[in-house]
Amino acid sequence: xxxxxxxxIDGYARKVAQQFKFxxxxxxxxxxxxxxxxxxxxxxxxxxxxxxxxxxVIGVARAGSYVTPAFMLSYQHIxxxxxxxxxxxxxxxxxxxxxxxxxAKPLTYIETHAGRALYDLQDAAAIKTGEAAAxxxxxxxxxxxxxxxxxxxxxxxxxxGPHSYAGSPLIAAHLLRPDDRMHLAELHPGEHAALDFALxxxxxxxxxxxxxxxxxSLIPPTPRRGFMxxxxxxxxxxxxxxxxxxxxxxxxxxNVGIICLWYPIxxxxxxxxxxxxLEKAHPGAFRHEVRFPPARKGHGMIGSGMFVINPPYxxxxxxxxxxxxxxxxxxxx
Ligand SMILES: C[S@@+](CC[C@H](N)C(=O)[O-])C[C@H]1O[C@@H](n2cnc3c(N)ncnc32)[C@H](O)[C@@H]1O
Numbered sequence: 001x002x003x004x005x006x007x008x009i010d011g012y013a014r015k016v017a018q019q020f021k022f023x024x025x026x027x028x029x030x031x032x033x034x035x036x037x038x039x040x041x042x043x044x045x046x047x048x049x050x051x052x053x054x055x056x057v058i059g060v061a062r063a064g065s066y067v068t069p070a071f072m073l074s075y076q077h078i079x080x081x082x083x084x085x086x087x088x089x090x091x092x093x094x095x096x097x098x099x100x101x102x103x104a105k106p107l108t109y110i111e112t113h114a115g116r117a118l119y120d121l122q123d124a125a126a127i128k129t130g131e132a133a134a135x136x137x138x139x140x141x142x143x144x145x146x147x148x149x150x151x152x153x154x155x156x157x158x159x160x161g162p163h164s165y166a167g168s169p170l171i172a173a174h175l176l177r178p179d180d181r182m183h184l185a186e187l188h189p190g191e192h193a194a195l196d197f198a199l200x201x202x203x204x205x206x207x208x209x210x211x212x213x214x215x216x217s218l219i220p221p222t223p224r225r226g227f228m229x230x231x232x233x234x235x236x237x238x239x240x241x242x243x244x245x246x247x248x249x250x251x252x253x254x255n256v257g258i259i260c261l262w263y264p265i266x267x268x269x270x271x272x273x274x275x276x277x278l279e280k281a282h283p284g285a286f287r288h289e290v291r292f293p294p295a296r297k298g299h300g301m302i303g304s305g306m307f308v309i310n311p312p313y314x315x316x317x318x319x320x321x322x323x324x325x326x327x328x329x330x331x332x333x
Contacts, residue, residue, distance in 0.1 A: 112211025
C-alpha cells in the first residue's frame with residue numbers, strides 16, 4: 001500500500017482508537033490488522049472501477065464496515081497463546097479443575113471470554129511474536145507428567161498434532177466429567193466458530209454473546225457448585241472500570257462459586273485501581289502474581305495476575321510452587 005494511504009489510515013485509526021479509549025499496545029496491533037484488511041480492499045478486488053483507491057479505502061473505513069469489527073474486536077489470542085501469562089493462567093486453571101473434579105459432585109464451568117480453544121503454535125501469528133516459544137516452549141518441564149496441565153497438553157497434541165496448544169476451554173473440557181456443565185462465551189464471530197468446532201466432541205454450550213451478560217444470566221447455575229473464568233482481552237480501558245461491578249454481582253448471586261479473574265501486569269500499571277477496588281470488596285479472595293521478562297523490547301506486559309474469590313484448599317501451595325518456577329526467569333524488577 002502506498003505510504004500516503006498508509007499514513008492517512010494510521011491517522012484515522014488513531015482517532016477511532018482514542019474515541020474508544022484503546023490501550024496503546026492494542027492500537028498498534030489493531031492498526032496492523034486493519035492495514036492488512038484495508039490493503040486487501042485496495043487490491044482492486046472490491047474497489048469499483050475508476051474509483052480513486054485512497055478515497056475508496058478511507059470511505060470503506062469511515063462507513064465502518066472494516067474498521068468497526070477490527071477496532072471493536074481486534075484481539076486474537078493466537079498471537080499470545082502459550083505465552084508465559086497463559087502458562088500461569090492455564091497451570092492454575094488445570095490444578096483447580098483437577099482438584100474440584102476429585103469430588104464426586106457435579107459442577108458448572110462458566111467462561112466469559114473463551115477464545116478459540118485450540119491453537120496451532122506453528123501458525124505464522126504465533127511464530128511472529130515468539131511468545132509461545134518463550135513460554136510453554138521453554139517451560140513445559142515446570143509441570144511434571146502427573147500435573148493436569150501436562151496431561152491435557154499431551155492429550156491435545158495426541159489428538160490435534162505435535163504443535164497444538166489447548167486454550168482454557170479445551171483444558172476444562174478435558175478435565176470435566178460427563179455430568180458437569182460447560183458454558184462458554186466468545187463474541188468474535190471467527191473465534192466463536194473455531195471454538196464451536198474445537199469443542200464439537202464435548203458437551204459444551206458455546207454462545208456468541210457478551211461474556212459478562214451471559215454469566216449474569218446463568219448464575220446461580222445448575223449444578224450450583226462450580227467455577228467461572230473471566231479472561232478479558234482488556235481491549236477497552238473501560239474493562240478495568242467495569243470488571244469490579246460485574247464481579248460484585250457474580251459474587252452476590254453465586255456465593256459458593258469460585259470466581260477467577262485473569263489480568264495483565266503492565267508497565268503502565270493500568271490494573272492497579274481495578275485491583276484496589278476488588279480487594280476492598282472481596283477481602284477473602286486470593287491474589288497471585290508472577291513477573292516475567294517482556295515478550296519484546298518495549299512490550300508493556302511484564303507479568304500476570306489471578307484474583308480468585310472462594311479459592312479452593314491447596315491453591316496457595318500450588319501457586320507458591322508456580323512462583324518459585326517463575327522466579328528462575330531473569331526479570332528486571
Ligand atoms: C484473552 S482471549 C481468551 C483466551 C482464553 N481464555 C484462553 O485462555 O485460552 C479473550 C477473548 O475474549 C473475546 N472477547 C472480547 N470481548 C468479549 C466479550 N465482551 N464477551 C465475550 N468474548 C469477548 C476475544 O474475542 C478473545 O477471543
